Amino acid sequence: MELKVYCDRLSQPSRAVLIFCKANGIEFEEVTIDLGKGQNRSAEYSEVNPMKQVPAIVHGDFKLFESHAILIYLASAFPGVADHWYPADVRQRAKVHAVLDWHHSNLRRGSVGFIFNNTISLAFGIPADSEAAAKGEKLLSACLARIESFWLQDGPFLLGNSKPTLADLALVCEIMQLEAGDLNDRDRIVSPYKRVLKWMEDVKSASAPHFEEVHAIMGPVREHLKQLKIQATHKSDSTEN
Numbered sequence: 001m002e003l004k005v006y007c008d009r010l011s012q013p014s015r016a017v018l019i020f021c022k023a024n025g026i027e028f029e030e031v032t033i034d035l036g037k038g039q040n041r042s043a044e045y046s047e048v049n050p051m052k053q054v055p056a057i058v059h060g061d062f063k064l065f066e067s068h069a070i071l072i073y074l075a076s077a078f079p080g081v082a083d084h085w086y087p088a089d090v091r092q093r094a095k096v097h098a099v100l101d102w103h104h105s106n107l108r109r110g111s112v113g114f115i116f117n118n119t120i121s122l123a124f125g126i127p128a129d130s131e132a133a134a135k136g137e138k139l140l141s142a143c144l145a146r147i148e149s150f151w152l153q154d155g156p157f158l159l160g161n162s163k164p165t166l167a168d169l170a171l172v173c174e175i176m177q178l179e180a181g182d183l184n185d186r187d188r189i190v191s192p193y194k195r196v197l198k199w200m201e202d203v204k205s206a207s208a209p210h211f212e213e214v215h216a217i218m219g220p221v222r223e224h225l226k227q228l229k230i231q232a233t234h235k236s237d238s239t240e241n
Contacts, residue, residue, distance in 0.1 A: 003028040006048055007055040008035045009217040013067030014055040016173040022210035024081045036123050068100045071166045084163035095159050099167035110140030111174050119181040122228040148193045156202050164206045172203040179218035
């Protein structure tokens with residue numbers, strides 16, 4: 001059965017799924033769904049994912065959306081995936097699920113709240129919202145502090161593990177979304193957390209060279225969004241004058 005991964009590399013969860021497949025030698029076809037062009041809202045894509053979000057997969061006659069569910073399925077359905085990604089031990093698996101649940105309720109809300117309202121919204125023709133961005137940054141910083149003091153307290157990877165799990169990959173890809181914006185903002189927000197910085201580098205190394213290859217899009221995206229931000233500023237200034 002051929003695996004198809006429907007994704008946009010600008011999407012944090014999409015990147016996590018792509019890196020996981022590449023790092024574990026899972027053969028797949030990457031089908032790009034350009035969010036900026038609204039391709040996720042097409043009738044054709046809604047047949048794949050009625051929620052009209054990315055990523056989604058089709059594996060034979062099986063369709064699945066939601067990145068955490070996809071990662072768990074891939075780790076379970078494909079032979080040869082190293083046990084450390086999604087341990088066979090039921091208690092260790094439960095701990096991975098706990099981090100993944102925390103991710104979408106906390107870290108993702110902060111990350112998206114900040115970077116979307118600060119920068120990425122411009123790509124969708126939506127003005128930046130400094131108040132919403134500030135709220136997102138506050139939550140994001142609190143989440144990084146929690147990762148630093150709790151999730152990373154016992155080892156180099158989350159939960160005290162010596163090797164990364166699905167949760168490590170998902171969370172690091174989330175934080176990497178800051179690469180799409182002003183790098184000064186990224187450094188200001190992340191640099192106080194030394195354990196987090198080391199953990200991010202360790203996850204990159206554990207999934208090399210695929211992590212860097214999939215994230216190569218961030219540089220061009222950052223430059224594009226920078227220009228949009230400059231144009232928006234000039235337009236605002238001219239309107240005020």
